Amino acid sequence: RKQINELDHRLVQLLNERARVVIEIGKLKNKTGKPIYSPEREKQVFARIAEANQGPLPDRCLVAIWRELMSGSFALERPLRIGYLGPGGSFSHTAAMLKFGQSVEYESLADIISIFDEVSKGHCDLGLAPIENTTGGGVIETLDALIDSDVKICAEVLMAIHHSLLANCPLDQIEKIYSKPEIFAQCRNWLSATFKEAQTIPVASSAKAAQTAADEPKAAAIGSSVAAELYGLRVVCENIEDNTNNITRFLVISREDAKPTGEDKTAILFSTAHKA
Known part of the structure; x- marks a missing residue:
């Protein structure tokens, strides 16, 4: 126990040392107008953590720790506001917390078009909107909003839905x-x-x-x-759903384009005239 206590103390020191560096990076980002959340940077960090991990902790455990650490880092650089389909406790809320952790600000919105509007107007830094479900198919409201809005898709979240x-x-x-x-x-x-x-x-x-x-x-x-x-x-x-492989895919939307990560997806949307 003494050894664990000493290691915990050292971990706290190192985490706060990292946080001080994050604050300086945040100042530079604010001066240059660079976005706080960077999907490609997130991917790089998680890949390095997995590569450095020699066990016995599994990669998913360390990634979960670092995800929350990055959530705290966002708050230090500049508090992020994430819009989601509310009210609080919805599956969209759960997916947002899964992606961005506990340290950012969340805004509950009444409908999907409001998520796009709040991001487009700059009231929210990012938004999370459901796009498709393995059982229910595509979400029409999100598809329509993507056509009508000027926001960009910068990341996605896949979440198993358990009722x-x-x-x-x-x-x-x-x-x-x-x-x-x-x-x-x-x-x-x-x-x-x-x-x-x-x-x-x-x-x-x-x-x-x-x-x-x-x-x-x-x-x-x-x-x-x-x-x-x-x-x-x-x-x-728990787990009363009939289909145990019930997955919902959520889009993370932003006003900024995301840089390529090397494992990207391309979404193509178009509309046609309503006539024969």
Whole structure:
């Protein structure tokens, strides 16, 4: 334990030494107008960490540590504001935190077009918008916004979507279940096998479902564990989705073009006249 304590103390010193360098870099970026978030730099850092790692910690553990460290670095250079499809506790919120960590500022927005507008106007530095899901397909609102907006795609986030039943009562007392229609569809088999009489009530988002269920007795919501934590609900059942390979891809949008990383994707969007 003494040796671990000494190592922890040394780690804190080194992290703060790194942070002081980050502050100086931030001053230079602000003078030259360079963006704080750089996807190509992020990729380089993670690649170097994995290359330097000789174990026993797995690469994903160190990458998770460095991701949060970079989140803190953003805050030191200049606080980043990230727009996402709200309210708080939505899957978009979870994906944003997965990408940018706990140390940046998050802005909950009412709809997808608002994410694009806030980034375009400079009110948000970056935005996170869902583009496609393995079960539900493409997100039309995001595709339309990409055509109509002048923002750029600078990165992406792939997140496995796991649904949980959230409530503050036992399973056999649940009479109402709130969630998005798409989520009900993704959990159809589990719901029909588990509930015979409970009423399913569609709402605008899984986070709104959690808010509503928290205020009503004998009510539940289907949503994320983040929503359960935010709105004071218990996770009654985890991973209730019918398709365990349910992945949503999110786009990170910015006013700035991202530099090439060597492993890039190209998106081509176009519209045609509505006539035969």
